[in-house]
Amino acid sequence: MATSVVPTETIERVVGYHFLRPHLLHEALTHKSFVNENRTKDRRQNERLEFLGDAVLSLIISDYLAATLPDCTEGELSKLKARLVSEPSLAKAAKRLELGILLRLGKGEELSKGREKHSLLADALEALIAAIYLDGGLEASRAFTLRVFDDDLAALGVLKGESAFEDYKTRLQELCQKRYDTLPRYVTVRESGPDHRKTFEVELTIRGETAGVGQGFSKKQAEQMAAKQALEQIRDAGA
Numbered sequence: 473m474a475t476s477v478v479p480t481e482t483i484e485r486v487v488g489y490h491f492l493r494p495h496l497l498h499e500a501l502t503h504k505s506f507v508n509e510n511r512t513k514d515r516r517q518n519e520r521l522e523f524l525g526d527a528v529l530s531l532i533i534s535d536y537l538a539a540t541l542p543d544c545t546e547g548e549l550s551k552l553k554a555r556l557v558s559e560p561s562l563a564k565a566a567k568r569l570e571l572g573i574l575l576r577l578g579k580g581e582e583l584s585k586g587r588e589k590h591s592l593l594a595d596a597l598e599a600l601i602a603a604i605y606l607d608g609g610l611e612a613s614r615a616f617t618l619r620v621f622d623d624d625l626a627a628l629g630v631l632k633g634e635s636a637f638e639d640y641k642t643r644l645q646e647l648c649q650k651r652y653d654t655l656p657r658y659v660t661v662r663e664s665g666p667d668h669r670k671t672f673e674v675e676l677t678i679r680g681e682t683a684g685v686g687q688g689f690s691k692k693q694a695e696q697m698a699a700k701q702a703l704e705q706i707r708d709a710g711a
Contacts, residue, residue, distance in 0.1 A: 625692075
C-alpha cells in the first residue's frame with residue numbers, strides 16, 4: 473500500500489498527529505527512489521527532513537534522559553542515548569507505527585522489500601519527527617517522540633545510575649509467582665501535567681496490600697519505579 477493511495481486522515485490517525493501542513497507529512501514518507509522514478513512537479517523527498525529529524529531526536533532524547541536521570545554521568549547518558557537513537561531502535565519504533573506500508577517507494581525499492589529495510593524505516597521516522605517539529609513546534613515533536621519510544625524507555629528502565637538497564641517488573645513478577653503464588657497488580661492513581669509532559673503515579677499491590685508507588689513520564693515507567701520500590705521493601709523485610 474503506497475502513501476499516494478492512503479488518505480491523509482488515515483495516515484494522521486496512524487501517526488497520532490494532525491498536520492496543519494499535510495505536505496510535510498507526505499514529504500517525510502517519500503523516499504528518493506519514488507521521486508527519481510516518477511516525473512512529477514513535486515520533487516520533494518525525505519532526506520532533508522531526515523537530516524533535521526536526527527538533530528531534533530537527539531535533542532529530545534538528551535533532554536529527557538538528563539531530566540529523568542540526574543545522577544547519571546555523561547558517559548552513562550551517552551550510552552543510553554546511543555541505544556535509543558540507533559538504527560535498530562528507530563526501525564523497531566517505525567515498525568510499531570507500521571510506517572513501512574505508508575512509504576512512497578520506487579519500483580526498485582518495492583521489489584527489494586524496501587518497506588522492511590531498517591535504514592529506510594529509521595530514516596522515515598527521523599523525517600517524520602522533523603515534519604512534526606516544523607508543523608507544530610518542539611513540544612508537539614517531543615510528545616510524539618516520547619510516545620513512540622515509550623516501550624524503549626521503559627525497557628531501558630530510565631531509572632537511575634547503575635540500575636538504568638534493569639527490568640524491575642519482570643523480576644518482581646517472577647518473585648511473586650515463586651514466593652506468593654500470585655501476581656502484582658498495578659493501578660494508575662494520578663495523572664498530572666500538560667499532555668506533552670504528563671506525569672503518572674502508579675500504585676502497586678500484592679495480595680491487596682500496597683507494596684510500592686512509582687512516578688514517571690509514562691505508565692510503564694511509573695510501573696517500573698513502583699516495582700523497584702516493592703523489590704526493595706521485600707528485600708529489607710528479609711522475605
